[in-house]
Amino acid sequence: MDFIELTVEAPRELADILVAELAEVGFDTFEDNDAGFCAYTTEEAFNPDAVEEIMARYSGIGDLNHSHRVITRQNWNAEWEKNFQPLIIAERVSVRAPFHSKPDNVDYDIVIMPRMSFGTGHHETTALMIENQLDVDHKGLRVLDMGTGTGILAIMAEMLGARQVLAVDTEPWTVENARDNAAENQCRTIECRLGGVETLANEAPFDLILANINRNVLLEDMHEYARLLPSGRPILFSGFYEEDLPKIQAEAAKHGLRYQRHRTLRSWVSAIFEKE
The missing domain is CATH 3.40.50.150 (Vaccinia Virus protein VP39)
Structure with a gap:
């Protein structure tokens, strides 16, 4: 099964709204970035008409650009590894990938390889x-x-x-x-x-x-x-x-x-x- 990566450039206040809208049409994984966010769903669940309708509805609110591409399942880990950074939550919990070193001075150390699943701790x-x-x-x-x-x-x-x-x-x-x-x-x-x-x-x-x-x-x-x-x-x-x-x-x-x-x-x- 392959996946769709939807890249959205939008101001933060609009990006938050779009994340909620896209969650209603099959997207279940979201990663924020400086320009906006990326949203992910399966190729099977992807509805391009629904995405275009959402984007058209909000196009007059702020600068908004979007594009999508197919990511094959076997390439997902490579894509994720290029961008994933270890995270410390509440100064007590480390969330990292297997290729990161364990940090010092945390109570709990969680190792995560997310493939195409939601929940790295970064959201x-x-x-x-x-x-x-x-x-x-x-x-x-x-x-x-x-x-x-x-x-x-x-x-x-x-x-x-x-x-x-x-x-x-x-x-x-x-x-x-x-x-x-x-x-x-x-x-x-x-x-x-x-x-x-x-x-x-x-x-x-x-x-x-x-x-x-x-x-x-x-x-x-x-x-x-x-x-x-x-x-x-x-x-x-x-x-x-x-x-x-x-x-x-x-x-x-x-x-x-x-x-x-x-x-x-x-x-x-x-x-x-x-x-x-």
Whole structure:
């Protein structure tokens, strides 16, 4: 399977809007750069007419240019390696590739090779989720990681002491990538599963849920997250903008999920809720 790289040059305030729009038409991986961002999807899911419609709609707001190209799957790692830089989150967590040296003076060192999966830690939502994870006691917990991407949040959960982690994603290559990354980090408690919330029908409750997906999926599946969470247990959400937080709060409240607090980074949000 090959992939589409959409390169967008746009001012930051417009780029944030375009990322949200493109997420609605099949793009699931985004990387910021100084000129704007790059968005990725599979060649099969790529809808050029939908992209052109989005770009035309916002063309009068600011300087906006875009182009796309095909990246073969076998070339993805080479493309990524040329641009990936190691990252430190909250001065405690290192996120790096296998070809980077381990840094000194960090509590946790995560090695990630993302292939075509979302979640290197460089996107605001992933970094925010990890920061929130650092504030939540994981010791001995059974954790659900929905929309696992590279598996980075599941790996963080095990490193923080989770006894069992179920990492779920809807894309086969993503699940394969998450498994490989879990093995790279010598994880022993992580199960990677292909599917969506429908695969959780017979699952026992979880002590902690991590859901870094997007606004629409979170809203649609909120009732299932709530069903799987016992009273007094936390759930961490991300994948949406600050302006969408009231919608997330309202839907969560319908299902007994009480808002606790949130973090923001360049308009993105990660929020912590608790089951009443």
